[in-house]
Amino acid sequence: MSRLQVLKKLESTLENFLGQAVEPKKTSIEMRNSIDTLDNIAGESLRGRYISNQLTNWLSQNRFFLESDNINESEITKVANFLSNIKSGLDNSDPRSQELIKEIDNWRDKGVIPKRKLILKLKPKTGEKNLLKEFMDIVSRESLYINSGEFDNMHLLSVLDDILKSAELKEDRMFIHLAGSIIYYLKANGYKVDPFVKRLKEIEQKKLRETDVK
Amino acid sequence: MSSDSSEIRDKAIKALRNKEYAVASEIFKTTENQFADNIDFRILKEVTALLLAVKNEIYEIEKNDFIVEEIHTHGQETELRG
Numbered sequence: 001m002s003r004l005q006v007l008k009k010l011e012s013t014l015e016n017f018l019g020q021a022v023e024p025k026k027t028s029i030e031m032r033n034s035i036d037t038l039d040n041i042a043g044e045s046l047r048g049r050y051i052s053n054q055l056t057n058w059l060s061q062n063r064f065f066l067e068s069d070n071i072n073e074s075e076i077t078k079v080a081n082f083l084s085n086i087k088s089g090l091d092n093s094d095p096r097s098q099e100l101i102k103e104i105d106n107w108r109d110k111g112v113i114p115k116r117k118l119i120l121k122l123k124p125k126t127g128e129k130n131l132l133k134e135f136m137d138i139v140s141r142e143s144l145y146i147n148s149g150e151f152d153n154m155h156l157l158s159v160l161d162d163i164l165k166s167a168e169l170k171e172d173r174m175f176i177h178l179a180g181s182i183i184y185y186l187k188a189n190g191y192k193v194d195p196f197v198k199r200l201k202e203i204e205q206k207k208l209r210e211t212d213v214k
Numbered sequence: 215m216s217s218d219s220s221e222i223r224d225k226a227i228k229a230l231r232n233k234e235y236a237v238a239s240e241i242f243k244t245t246e247n248q249f250a251d252n253i254d255f256r257i258l259k260e261v262t263a264l265l266l267a268v269k270n271e272i273y274e275i276e277k278n279d280f281i282v283e284e285i286h287t288h289g290q291e292t293e294l295r296g
Contacts, residue, residue, distance in 0.1 A: 007272045014265040015233070021258060022230045060254045063227070 023064075031071055034062050035078055042082040045089040052096050055086060059103055066110055077115050083107060084114035142178045156182060160196055168203050176204060222248070223255065230258065235269070238262050 001009075038058055045051045065071065065079065087104045090097040108114075151159045160182045167175035179200050187193045222245050229238035242249075242259035249255040 004272065004275050007268055007275070011265065011268045011272060014261055014268065018230050018235075018258065018261055018265065021254075021261075022227050056251070057253075060252055063223070 031075065034058070034065070035075060035082075038062075038079060038082045042085045045086045048089075051086065052094075052100060055100055059100075059107075065107075066112070076112055080108070080112040080114040083112065138174050138177055141174055142181070145174070145178070156186060157191070160186070164196065164199050164203065167200070168206070173207075176200065176207070179203075226255075226258070230262065235262055235266055239266055 041051050041054050041058060044054070066076070083104045087101055090101055092098065092101070146159070151162070154162075160179060163175055163179045163182065167179050179196070183193045183196050183200065186196075222241060226238050226241040226245075229235075229241060239259075239262045242255075242262060246259070249259075
């Protein structure tokens with residue numbers, strides 16, 4: 001190969017290199033990878049790590065971010081939010097951080113503007129069940145039932161046996177709940193409760209079957 | 215990076231996209247200090263300078279290969295042949 005041919009080949013290689021280096025288009029995969037990288041940088045920033053070098057490189061490598069055909073509104077917003085988070089963590093007194101803050105502001109001026117999701121929460125409708133109120137009612141009724149005098153001087157195991165019988169015969173589900181509470185309390189205090197648990201389960205299944213038939 | 219730096223950088227990139235390498239090179243030279251920490255920018259600057267040097271070298275070689283002959287045909291017509 002002659003000297004001229006070598007030079008022409010070098011010329012072509014260098015022109016191709018420069019052409020690709022200033023090519024604004026990135027594939028959507030590259031774009032997503034770029035956004036992931038910025039996400040990582042934002043994460044590092046939140047953990048208080050030094051990210052100036054990483055951010056400088058990212059900004060430089062993504063200078064044609066907005067010119068890409070493969071970028072959509074939600075991705076722009078993502079990037080804007082990451083940059084906004086990173087900016088809030090940069091040290092205003094550090095000259096290099098000041099430069100980066102200016103660059104982030106430039107991106108904002110070009111349309112990379114952070115947006116927050118607005119979440120509206122409705123209060124529960126008045127006609128809906130208020131579980132807390134129902135729970136307070138049942139606990140209150142249980143307390144009145146236990147304090148009615150019927151169980152004075154009885155052992156709690158006997159009280160439980162009596163309540164399980166009521167649970168089996170009566171429709172009021174308060175008895176099932178009360179039995180469950182007493183079983184839990186007894187178990188926590190070292191009593192063997194397996195037979196009572198078995199009885200309670202049988203009663204619950206029977207009640208469920210009855211509900212299905214109705 | 216200030217908005218001025220950003221503008222200058224955009225101009226240099228635009229010149230490279232338009233294959234105006236001499237223009238880009240001038241911008242790189244005048245803003246060298248502003249982008250001293252920017253590796254990407256420095257690579258573009260060096261590659262552009264190298265490309266211009268290669269182009270100059272090619273020009274020099276091709277210029278020397280270009281021979282102008284004066285040919286007389288039947289002693290009347292004059293034709294320049296490259």
